[in-house]
Amino acid sequence: AQTVTQSQPEMSVQEAETVTLSCTYDTSESDYYLFWYKQPPSRQMILVIRQEAYKQQNATENRFSVNFQKAAKSFSLKISDSQLGDAAMYFCAHRGSGTYKYIFGTGTRLKVLA
């Protein structure tokens, strides 16, 4: 069965510093897609970044980037120049190319300290 593990229930970072959130997954598929979602206190689920497994280049979106290690089945999220608005729950998600279903991790709560 596919699983997604986020081993850090909570992280803290100083404003303007860099933080990395961990995500590992288990899958038997060779082709799949990975996502990071942000959930602020407003409860909205907002897509942060996505990565296709067949792409070797790590995805970046402004201050957000990933370190995708396919062999290690690792998909960490790096947030640079952290801002107060980055404080939220962050969820890692996986979808195999042959399935409709997304598997979510349990989330990491990020606190940003002023």
Next chain:
Amino acid sequence: NAGVTQTPKFRVLKTGQSMTLLCAQDMNHEYMYWYRQDPGMGLRLIHYSVGEGTTAKGEVPDGYNVSRLKKQNFLLGLESAAPSQTSVYFCASRVGWFTGNQPQHFGDGTRLSIL
């Protein structure tokens, strides 16, 4: 552009009561999903639909039923609410099959409390 709209946003029920949560999307998406979110457990898939008139069970389907009579709507029903169904419920939608990296678009959630 409304995106995914969930109704209601908040509801309190008594054990044994029934209710229906409505999800409506205006993006012409084929796939729709219902999740529940509980502390420390992330999002767990209840049911999903890959098109009008189709539904399928997810990870935690017991105690819930769904219907997708119209492409834009996906209804989640609780026939006899139980305290274990106290949760925040999210609906999501996505475009069709040949768009692999497309993400799900989420509604704002419904907080449901069962007393």
